[in-house]
Structure formats: structure tokens, C-alpha cells
Amino acid sequence: MPLDVVAGIDQDNQVRIEVDINGLYKSNIYGAVVDTGYSGGLVLPLIMAVDLGLEKVGSSAVTLADASVKVLPAFLCKVSIAGKSHDISTLVLGNEVLVGMELLQNYRLCIAPSLGEVTLSNDEQNVNYVQLISSLRKLTGRS
Amino acid sequence: MVIGLNKSAIALAEEEYSKLKYILEKKFPDHYVVIDPYSKVYFTGLTLGKAMRTAKNAHPDREFVCFKLGSETALTFN
Numbered sequence: 001m002p003l004d005v006v007a008g009i010d011q012d013n014q015v016r017i018e019v020d021i022n023g024l025y026k027s028n029i030y031g032a033v034v035d036t037g038y039s040g041g042l043v044l045p046l047i048m049a050v051d052l053g054l055e056k057v058g059s060s061a062v063t064l065a066d067a068s069v070k071v072l073p074a075f076l077c078k079v080s081i082a083g084k085s086h087d088i089s090t091l092v093l094g095n096e097v098l099v100g101m102e103l104l105q106n107y108r109l110c111i112a113p114s115l116g117e118v119t120l121s122n123d124e125q126n127v128n129y130v131q132l133i134s135s136l137r138k139l140t141g142r143s
Numbered sequence: 144m145v146i147g148l149n150k151s152a153i154a155l156a157e158e159e160y161s162k163l164k165y166i167l168e169k170k171f172p173d174h175y176v177v178i179d180p181y182s183k184v185y186f187t188g189l190t191l192g193k194a195m196r197t198a199k200n201a202h203p204d205r206e207f208v209c210f211k212l213g214s215e216t217a218l219t220f221n
Contacts, residue, residue: 035220037219037220037221038218038219038220038221039211039218039219039220040191040218041190041191041192055199056206057177057195057198057199057206057207057209058148058177058206058207058208058209059148059153059206059208059209060191060208060209060216060217060218061209061210061215061216061217061218062216062217062218062219062220063215063216063218063219063220064220065220065221069215069216071153074191074195074209074217076192076195076196076199086192087192087193087195087196088192089190089191089192089195089209089218091218102190102191102192105190133172133173134172134173137172
């Protein structure tokens with residue numbers, strides 16, 4: 001059953017979904033770009049991060065798309081999709097709001113480019129892939 | 144204004160992580176680890192957000208360095 005979330009493909013062929021970002025000072029709704037190549041939860045431009053107020057956590061090494069490694073400040077914020085809230089790791093970088101796999105792994109994302117449709121639903125199978133991989137490693141003696 | 148930890152604090156956390164890594168990789172494969180460089184206390188989670196939340200709930204005033212077991216860096220853009 002698709003969730004009641006605004007989602008679609010924009011004129012630059014980027015998949016966008018509606019997310020409610022809850023900072024320390026205020027909350028705002030954004031049409032965030034889906035970035036399946038990003039392993040973290042959220043990327044925010046500096047101006048939005050300052051406006052919302054993020055919880056500072058510390059530092060994290062990040063491998064960027066050009067394979068260079070940088071140590072960046074790491075933050076935490078709450079992101080809600082269709083009313084369900086998640087604690088999500090956040091980086092302040094660039095000039096676009098991105099959502100990565102840490103947030104998306106809670107959902108089933110269906111993209112139909114021929115129809116220009118994007119739907120998001122709860123993953124009813126609720127497969128815990130990390131535990132599944134761990135179990136497979138143990139079974140195959142690769143742990 | 145300085146945001147994030149300084150280089151010496153990050154080096155302390157990396158040193159602690161290198162000591163813990165082998166055992167933690169066996170116990171918590173593919174988990175995220177956040178380490179307080181000064182007290183050496185650490186927290187793990189299936190996602191970085193969960194590990195961060197556990198750490199901040201326990202020590203709201205401290206800052207941590209983030210790692211992912213089995214990976215060179217905690218976060219990646221591919």
C-alpha cells in the first residue's frame with residue numbers, strides 16, 4: 001500500500017520525495033533528491049542546516065564520489081516520512097537536500113520512469129539485511 | 144568557529160578503533176561504531192543514526208568519531 005507522500009521525477013530526471021526534517025529550532029518540508037549512492041541518511045546545505053538547527057555529534061570520515069576521503073562534521077536530526085520519524089545521520093555539504101540509503105532502507109521505493117511515477121511504501125517483508133548477511137557469513141564460514 | 148572534533152581527538156578515536164576493530168567486526172559485522180576519543184566509550188548500531196542517537200542519549204554533551212566496521216570510512220558517496 002503506497003504511503004501518502006508526494007514523490008516524483010523532476011525535469012532534471014532526479015527522483016524526489018517529500019521529507020519532513022525536524023531540527024532543534026524548527027521543522028520544514030523539502031522535496032529531497034534520492035541518492036542511492038549515498039550510504040548515510042541526509043545531506044543538507046549549510047544555510048538550511050543553520051535555519052533548522054542540527055544536533056552536533058562529532059566527526060566522520062567520508063569517501064566522496066571522486067574517491068577522495070574527507071573528515072567532515074557529523075550531525076543528527078529527525079526525518080519524518082508519512083508521519084514516521086527516524087533518527088538520521090546528517091552531513092552539511094553542497095547545495096541540495098539529499099536522502100540516502102540509511103533512510104530509504106526502511107521503505108520500498110518504486111520508480112516508473114515511463115509513467116513519471118514514484119511510490120513509496122512500507123517494506124512489508126521487513127527483511128533485516130544486515131542480520132541476513134551476518135547469518136550467511138556464519139553459515140559459509142566467512143565471519 | 145570550529146565545528147567537529149580536532150585532529151588530535153580524531154587520532155585518539157582512530158587509535159582506540161584500531162584496538163577494538165577485530166573483536167567488534169566479529170561481534171557486530173557491518174555495524175556502525177561511534178567512539179568518544181577521551182573516555183574511549185563506544186556505541187554500536189545497525190545504522191549510523193541509531194548509533195549516534197544511543198551515544199547522544201547517554202552523553203549529550205560529548206562528541207564522537209564515527210566508523211563503519213568492515214569499511215574504510217563511515218559514509219560513502221558512490
